[in-house]
Amino acid sequence: MKLRKASAAVAAALVLSVTATACGGDSSKDSGSGSGGGGKIKIGIKYDQPGLGLKEPGGSFAGFDVDVATYVAKELGYGPDKIEWVETKSADRENALARGDVKMIAATYSITDERKQKVDFAGPYLLAHQDLLLKADSDIAEGTDLNGKNLCSVAGSTSAQNVKDSIAPKANLKQYSGYSECIAALQSGAVDAVTTDDSILAGFAAQSQYKGKFKLAGLKLSNENYGIGVKKGDSATLDKINKALEKMVKDGAWDKAVQDNFGPANYKNEPAPKIGNVVK
Structure with a gap:
């Protein structure tokens, strides 16, 4: 009798297992692939x-x-x-x-x-390509006159070092935690240029409050x-x-x-x- 009861229990467990699998109970399924x-x-x-x-x-x-x-x-x-x-x-x-x-x-x-x-x-x-954002009336010629000037970039990015390595080794680097702070510093005159990708700079320059105030230098310092x-x-x-x-x-x-x-x-x-x- 005990053997029969055990066999019945095993059979019931197998049925439940198969039923769960058929109903989508497969825990190995990637939750990111469906809903x-x-x-x-x-x-x-x-x-x-x-x-x-x-x-x-x-x-x-x-x-x-x-x-x-x-x-x-x-x-x-x-x-x-x-x-x-x-x-x-x-x-x-x-x-x-x-x-x-x-x-x-x-x-x-x-x-x-x-x-x-x-x-x-x-x-x-x-x-995208690295570029410089300047004030619209800036006299910095195509980014080549940045030695001794204040250059802003964001901590953790590679942009500022690219500028120092390629065209302005004596630029004064100012690092902030976000690009919006760099743009505010450029507007106030605290920095002379902001460097990062042209896509990012174009996005800022197109904002209504900045329209006509900034210009891109047009450089392609990196890919x-x-x-x-x-x-x-x-x-x-x-x-x-x-x-x-x-x-x-x-x-x-x-x-x-x-x-x-x-x-x-x-x-x-x-x-x-x-x-x-x-x-x-």
Whole structure:
């Protein structure tokens, strides 16, 4: 009798197991590939970059990086209401991914060999170029007269060092935590130039309060390949993001995002880069 009862119990357990699997109880299924598993996805962006990543007064978010990340998240199974935007400053991007604070980062995150030692990159999804933003009446000639002048950049970025290495080794570097602080310093005269990617500078210059006050120097001091950063070794997420980016370009959503965010600034963007093609 005891043996029969045990056999019946085992049989019942097997039936329950099969039933659970048939009803979608497979715990190995990736929650990011369907409806997002009912949870949310945390995405790191900038909060202070008009045209790219900006937190607006009403609490909404706008910009090219935001549009790209929103499209990618949807392809991973997360609608706009399932996205939690997390402010990720330049100096903290690698740490935010390593800590697991965010699943991915789309924050004007240039792909470099040094950064690839710490994180993995999907993309690139935009090719920008480093430039200088000057006051409209500045007499700095194409960025060549920056020696002895005050040059502003953001802590954690590579832009200022590029300028010092290439055209102005004696420029006085001023570093702030955000680009908006650099722009305010340029407007007040506390600095003579701001350096970062032309896409970022164009976004600021196009804002209504700054219209006509600034100009781009028109330099192409570097190639900035924007990638979406993920935690080192997360190849599954990386592959899904790359497929989403390819689809975004193919269906025209990438071109629309460029026009929506950079069109007002008359920004001359490069064509959509090919996934994996990092321009040196």
